[in-house]
Amino acid sequence: MAEPAYTVASDSETTGEEKSSSAFPEIAIGIDIGTSQCSVAVWNGSQVELLKNTRNQKLMRSYVTFKDDIPSGGVSYQLSHEHEMLSGAVIFNMKRLIGRVDTDPVVHSSKSLPFLVQTLDIGVRPFIAALVNNVWRSTTPEEVLAIFLVELRVMAESQLKRPIRNVVLSIPVSFSRFQLTRIERACAMAGLHVLRLMPEPTAVALLYAQQQQQMIHDNMGSGSEKIALIFNMGAGYCDAAVTATAGGVSQIKALAGIATGGEDFLQSMMRHLLPNFDNLFSSRGINEIKSMGLLRVATQDAIHKLSFEESVQIDVDLGNGLRICKQVSREEFEQVNQKIFEKCESLIIQCLHDAKVEADDLTDVIVVGGCSHIPKIKNCVKSVCKRELYKGMNPLEAAVCGTALEGAVASGISDPFGNLDLLTIQATPLGIGIRANGNSFVPIIPRNTTMPARKELVFTTVNDNQTEVLIIVHEGETEKAGENHLLGYFKISGIPPAPKGVPEINVCMDINASNVLRVLAGVIMPGSQQPVVPVMEVRMPTVDDGHGWCAEALHRAYGSTLDLMTVQKK
């Protein structure tokens, strides 16, 4: 008799249990939590089905209101009026704030939201609070997301009549691994286990792969490889991906993403309509929040209308004798936001370049997300890709459908008609590397490396008789290490004294099937074949909140005494 195995759950929130192999696998549901809207979908045995809440909505607003003792979210709660959203008691846009520190520009731009976002600019998490009965009640982005996820879970459980545990979530491309742990934390708080986190455009790519497969079944398409560009722009983020699809396999060639979205259009329009916006609202009294909210609703409304009309009349009384009465044309909107459109364009160009694909190679160009209704966005994508847009998808439902497909595939479900013979080969959206050569970021796993992956690189010491080195792991694309996301750090001690440049420090990075990142580091002395000290194996990220000042503190404490450099070619 084998003894029963007792195992300890991992301390790291990032890892769940391994794939369960029960006879009746539970189908993971797909969730798309958008900055402004969210939705849930599931494979119902023959196709993907979007779930509806009790108010018959497939797309629900992403917010949580703290009005009563028990907070409630947009799944169950109906706002009496749009303006209630702006009373100070409602928290939203959490996807823009989760896992960010208070020095982050995205956090700073969120200070114009009608609830409290307080920053001390020292690299800790921002303070977020809702106004309840004239009291600022503190909360966290994780808590808000978790409250919301619980509502989505209850909704799905009551409709599917089974407990829900496994989920596939879509995430922005630009999220760091630290932000992913925060999303996983929110899911864990809601009693959900994350089976996969899919960058949004890759979820769309999977849906596209399935559609192409179906066309072959229906004898409408050819089996040759199709290359598609996917551009996704929601309220908070903007992503691009290039996928090569054949035989149900979607291979992600390149990913690119930035934290720019509809919210940025909204903010620049609010400042355009009210040039002294920042001065007027620098103090956050109840009146300021109220007028800021009124302006927000009016501007949002105008932007929506400008997608279908050439011009729109804005007339809003902000109180305190402040009234905005203005005619805004679509042209004006496009001029005010010129920079954002340029950013979108260069994102697409970069993505095509990273994928080593030219516009002429594209079979299809897919634009999804809330901002895909903006005519100028469509035109931008069309002009860069020199192609008309793909019409086979609902732009607001594509991502959630993709996550539901992945949920079914990753749960081991098969479909007799071959509709689930699908596979996504993912790529790393950001480079992962260490700090070396002074304050440089040296990627070990470059951006757009196919996952799972394992790569290694050799480094050496910078000082004579240096017996310790500090491995500081970052994620990002900037050349300066400090400007990238910090994932963690550890020290290797016990290096035998030797002139600088002699010890070989081999750093290996490994991303496994569950997207868990391990960093391994070993030291070899010339002439020896064995590591001189035990190899270190560290699961990343290890940093917790307040990681913004870690790098600085390390630098203050150790200077360059524990530094590394890449091995020089002579």
Add this chain to the structure above:
Amino acid sequence: MRCSYGFTAIPGTDARFFSPETSFLQLRRTFQPTRIKFGSFKIKAKIDEARKQMSFYELLGISETGTSLEIKQAYKQLARKYHPDVSPPDRVEEYTERFIRVQEAYETLSDPRRRALYDKDLALGIHLAFSARRRYQYDEDLEDRSEWKNRWQSQLSELKRRSVNRDAGGNMSWGARMRRQREELSKEL
């Protein structure tokens, strides 16, 4: 700074460890044993032994004259088998290792420039194991990153042109020559 590491971070090329006379072959041989065997996979050691002898072509199960289409098809087929999302749950670790190797083979062989270099090594009888040709990848990344902003399209065509020129050199491997012949034949037809 970026420039320097792109070229320099090459495992085993540090001259300090080796006399200048050391040939490329010896250099590899002296370097290989000092590589740390990372990873806790027990199965991995076994595969390592088996794989070391396999060329990228054998890994993908195609001939050395295989076309880029054949490489792509072989890769997709193997990906469907070894990718952790579709592999049997009890063999995920082993299959993941294989997938990474298949990926490396595919990335090398699907790039004409890297394939030509790999073929040259192969012709010299060096059965380079997994990831030995890493440096070409880094060179390429370097080009990509520093210049993508300005006129990337002209750059791409330049790359293509260069890879064609390289093939024209006398140092062509057998595989490269066969492919060239084939391509020319198909053009005539």
